[in-house]
Amino acid sequence: MARDDTVHRKAVLSVLDEARWHLTADEVYEEVKKTLPRISKGTVYRNLRKLRDRGDIAALELSGALTRFEGRREPHYHFVCESCGCVFDLDEPVDHELNARVEKKSGFRIAYHHLEFRGRCSGCENMQTRH
Amino acid sequence: MARDDTVHRKAVLSVLDEARWHLTADEVYEEVKKTLPRISKGTVYRNLRKLRDRGDIAALELSGALTRFEGRREPHYHFVCESCGCVFDLDEPVDHELNARVEKKSGFRIAYHHLEFRGRCSGCENMQTRH
DNA sequence: ATAACTGCAAATGTTTTGCTGGAAG
DNA sequence: CTTCCAGCAAAACATTTGCAGTTAT
Numbered sequence: 001m002a003r004d005d006t007v008h009r010k011a012v013l014s015v016l017d018e019a020r021w022h023l024t025a026d027e028v029y030e031e032v033k034k035t036l037p038r039i040s041k042g043t044v045y046r047n048l049r050k051l052r053d054r055g056d057i058a059a060l061e062l063s064g065a066l067t068r069f070e071g072r073r074e075p076h077y078h079f080v081c082e083s084c085g086c087v088f089d090l091d092e093p094v095d096h097e098l099n100a101r102v103e104k105k106s107g108f109r110i111a112y113h114h115l116e117f118r119g120r121c122s123g124c125e126n127m128q129t130r131h
Numbered sequence: 132m133a134r135d136d137t138v139h140r141k142a143v144l145s146v147l148d149e150a151r152w153h154l155t156a157d158e159v160y161e162e163v164k165k166t167l168p169r170i171s172k173g174t175v176y177r178n179l180r181k182l183r184d185r186g187d188i189a190a191l192e193l194s195g196a197l198t199r200f201e202g203r204r205e206p207h208y209h210f211v212c213e214s215c216g217c218v219f220d221l222d223e224p225v226d227h228e229l230n231a232r233v234e235k236k237s238g239f240r241i242a243y244h245h246l247e248f249r250g251r252c253s254g255c256e257n258m259q260t261r262h
Numbered sequence: 263a264t265a266a267c268t269g270c271a272a273a274t275g276t277t278t279t280g281c282t283g284g285a286a287g
Numbered sequence: 288c289t290t291c292c293a294g295c296a297a298a299a300c301a302t303t304t305g306c307a308g309t310t311a312t
Contacts, residue, residue, distance in 0.1 A: 006267065006310090025301075040269045045302060047267095061194035063245055066301070079239050092233050102223050102248055108210050111250040114194055117233055119242040135286090137292065156277075171294045176277060178292095197276075 011035055012047045013071075016057050022068035022087045062087065062116055079117045083124035090117070142166055143178045144202075147188050153199035153218045193218065193247055210248045214255035221248070 005013070015031045016023065023031070029044045048069055051057045060068040062080055068087060077090045103110040136144070146162045147154065154162070160175040179200055182188045191199040193211055199218060208221045234241040 004311090008268075038269075040271095041301095042270075042303080043268060049303095059195075063192035064190070064198065067195065079233075079237060079241070081239070082242070088237075088239070090233065090237055092236065099248070102210075102221065103250075105223065106210060106219075106221055106248075107253055108212070108219070108248070109251045109253075109256050110210070110248045111213070112248075114245075114247045114249065116245045117230065117237075117239070117241045117243075118245065119234075120240045122238055122240075125240050137285090139293075157275095169294075171296095172276095173278080173295075174293060180278095 008032075008036060008039055008043050009047045009051065011039070012044060013051055013056060016051075016069055017071040019071070022060055022070045024066045024068055026066075028069060060087070063118070075112075077115045077117065079119070079121070081121035081124055082118055083120045086121055088121065139163075139167060139170055139174055140178045140182065142170070143175060144182055144187060147182075147200055148202040150202070153191055153201045155197045155199055157197075159200060191218070194249070206243075208246045208248065210250070210252070212252035212255055213249055214251045217252055219252065 011032045012028060015028055019031075025041075025045055025048055028048065029039070029041050032039050032044060048057070048059075052059045052069070055072065057069050057072055060070060060078065062068070062078065065080070065085070075094050077092050077094065079088045079090055080086070081088075099110040099113060102108075102113075142163045143159060146159055150162075156172075156176055156179055159179065160170070160172050163170055163175060179188070179190075183190045183200070186203065188203055189201050191201060191209065193199070193209065196211070196216070206225050208223050208225065210219045210221055211217070212219075230241040230244055233239075233244075
């Protein structure tokens with residue numbers, strides 16, 4: 001994090017670094033408000049975009065869901081529970097050769113891929129209730 | 132397609148079956164309007180949802196983009212050009228064992244996965260212009 | 263001075279919904 | 288009669304933007 005960041009930007013980043021979770025913009029907003037009650041949503045959005053562009057955080061754009069943000073870590077895949085909507089990080093190693101393989105076959109210049117698993121998490125699987 | 136579908140629903144489905152492309156809801160709307168000029172967007176959205184729920188079409192919810200719809204075909208992966216936004220189907224075979232493998236390791240009940248490659252398509256790669 | 267940043271409110275763009283009337287079974 | 292579906296307009300929703308004032312360099 002750049003030392004000369006504003007209080008607001010630092011607060012946004014710190015919320016994401018401390019969260020062991022993937023937060024939506026609105027959740028970040030609610031969290032930051034606890035420290036900076038006068039912060040506005042516009043500022044949160046502006047800072048999230050800036051931090052993402054700069055690579056300090058990652059934006060998770062999963063299928064048919066709100067964008068979620070997470071503190072920067074190594075690339076990894078995600079599991080989405082279609083019952084409760086929770087998002088989990090997976091330990092599954094990222095397949096680094098996949099891009100090159102598909103690039104050769106398809107002719108497209110591939111920069112990265114995005115892999116997401118969907119189903120029901122253990123919690124939802126145990127309760128019989130669905131949705 | 133159910134024989135007793137309405138004219139409107141049939142038109143939506145037929146647009147998607149004939150398109151060799153992935154259309155946004157709005158593009159479907161514009162296309163259907165050529166045949167049924169008085170159709171409303173609400174109707175297009177309602178029918179897209181119904182057709183998707185029923186499995187007659189697939190909804191592509193790619194990272195950070197509008198949902199696109201395609202006529203039903205075998206599962207396949209997609210490539211998204213980050214320069215022009217185009218979406219291409221890939222021939223790459225779907226990895227059917229992946230779900231079971233990750234399910235065993237993670238403990239989540241995995242129903243399916245979603246794999247999407249991103250980069251620059253050949254056309255954009257040749258022109259030096261970006262975005 | 264100038265550039266970057268803020269709060270606020272308004273605008274944007276996609277998708278959903280309420281309502282009322284019509285068509286189908 | 289009852290259910291489904293239509294058009295239309297309004298609502299909902301996340302996100303972006305314009306503006307005028309503030310802070311930092």
